[in-house]
Amino acid sequence: MIAEATVVSGRTLALSILIGSCALLVLGVHPVLLGALVQEGRIAEAQVGNLVTIEMLAIVPGSLAGIALLRRTGVSIVAGLAGLAIVAINLFLMGQAGMTTLALARAASGFGEGVLVAVALVAISRVVRVERASAIFLAVQTLLQAIVAASLPAIAIAGSRVDAALAALACAGLIAAAAAVILPSRLSPTEPDSERGAITPASLTALCCAGLFLGAIVSVWGYFGLWLIHYGYPPTFEGMAVSLCLVAQVVGALVAARFGERLPNRKTIIACAIAGAGLVAAFYLGRGSTGAIIGVSIAFGFVWLFTLPFFAGWLVEIDPGRRAVLYLTAFQLGGAALLPSLAGIAVGAYSINAALAFAAAAFLLLAVAASLAVRNKAATR
Template identity: 40%
Template sequence: MSARAEPLRTPQPLNLPVLYIGVVALLIAGLQPVVLGGLVEAGRLSVSGIGPAATVELLALGLACGGSAALLRPTALRTKLALAAVAHALCNLATLWVADGALIGVRAATGLFAGVMLWSTVGMISRSARPERQAGVFVTVQTLAQLLLAAVLPRTVMAAWGVDGALVALAAISVTAAGAALGAPRGYAPLPRPEGRGGGFSPLAWAGLAAVFLYMAFIVAIWVYLEPLAAAAGLPPARAHDAVAAALAMQVLGGLVATVAGDRLPAGPVLIGAGVINLGLVAALSAHPAGPAFIGLVAVFGFLWLFVLPFHTVLLIAIDPSRRAAMQLGAAQLLGSSAGPLAASLLVGDTDAGGAMRLAAACLVLALTLIVGVTAVMARRTVVPA
């Protein structure tokens, strides 16, 4: 039987500076095509280096977020976050003067400091009385910020100074996050102590984290190969860009709907239902539908992407009321987001991205299997008294 924990005595309210720090930490997730593409154009990164650079930074971000949750105490938050944000700014500036392997190393260091910044936001959400609402607000604001910068940077600082303008802008934004740290709480209340022996996760909690990892691997394995998939469906590049734009717009809508309605919906059935719909989307996209149908399917995919993310938090808290598993949510999501494209890259050809769809489908089926199993076990434990 899973360990039970006392409820939170002092839930953490939404803190806008901490929310902002988490948004800044994850900006690169939406800006990698802009930044890494600019580095290639500047001759400081090869085309073959884009994948390692992108993967290493997100892996470092996820590992640092999870490691911070396991090792750092939620005290002296203002100092820790200010130092992490300043170091993050310095790493963005350091990218101005490095190339190739050294550049990849600097981006890995950037991810490490971003992981500490994200840890503070995950900690706030995990300690919330309404985690699904705070998570919905976070993913929506995060997506809007990425969309805004992805549209503005190429037309402003990058038009004048190339990729160096974008890196300086990101460094300046990180400095503002260091200033925002002054408005963060001094610390968070300790998480409830789980009953029973040991402080490790239960098998059920590990299953929940694995489901999150696989779900994100499914999503991003498709996302990074969206343009080749559009080409296979006969869409010209301009129409493929329309599909991306439709997906991004629907992501924002999905996050808003989860924010408004998330507290009235059960996590398990929502995740299972969304997963079943996503299986249908994978099957339909694999059949290379015509232009409008392809764009419509990708738009639904984008909506479900952000709609389900807050329910990952709710599921993990239901599995582990001590909320320690939920503290590892950012790590599981980011590691899955990195592993999915990396694994898919081993299965795609020079002109055929069908292997990415097969890999994504396998990850989704495994994630759904784990979610169904976890939900069934928790339902039995609810019915049968301890």
């Protein structure tokens, strides 16, 4: 529990969640943006995974820097400057091409996005019911992503879908900067615990599994738009599939929030990992059917956000002191950054379908690792 005097108001929480959701809009825009970059000849197909890796990795130090800055500086200044930086970077990228320029700019944007995410994380950490606030954060960010993803494929700026996606990200940065002005002058993280938060082999296994799960998800998500283009589907169909997937994510998060406490954490993770591998296979098998792709997209989105809360529950089971769970976001983002890059190598060596095969293998590896962790715990009793 936290002291009553340090609990943030509902207004502050709502604004902070809006700011964090604007920062993470890029996750919903990625499939459209990356597919359009390749289609317009701005990057090569095999470089898609690298761009995902660069931006996702940059969010990690950005969030850590944001937490450090919030200890010393007012939240309006920190979030306002980060939001304006995101606006400037995305406007600069309009009309730009080439991996070097795009990589440097997306890294800088990812760092700014991480700073904005820190605002939401600090606010959520200062409410009584963290789980409910986290579920609301997941729902809001995903709904925002769904709305934008559904709109983007039908919009072009001077004939460019890339520039339309960049304009959407710039608008999100502007909204975040405006919301930051309304926040109270201070929104500081709680003081760090003096206890050592050593990661045990058991908690490290759970953390690595969390990284594998989100890495496998993003390996599919980052290449999804390009995969649809490869099989001849129009941008409007892509937008519909992506937006329905995002809506299903919201449903998955809310179902987990409502019923998650009744389910065993590790067994649920194992079942969902196996389901993830099956859904990846279903994408490939149903590649010629619009109905099949829509159905699998919805199921994929549901499994995505339904599963994520169970990793926190697993870590709390391992470490009731809740020190290991502090590393969860870093491991998840690390997996989401590194695995798509490895998937990109497979795509370059084989074909776009290699991204699906890679993701399925990661899901199955996660299921095996989590199963062995269960057995190891049982063996030590």
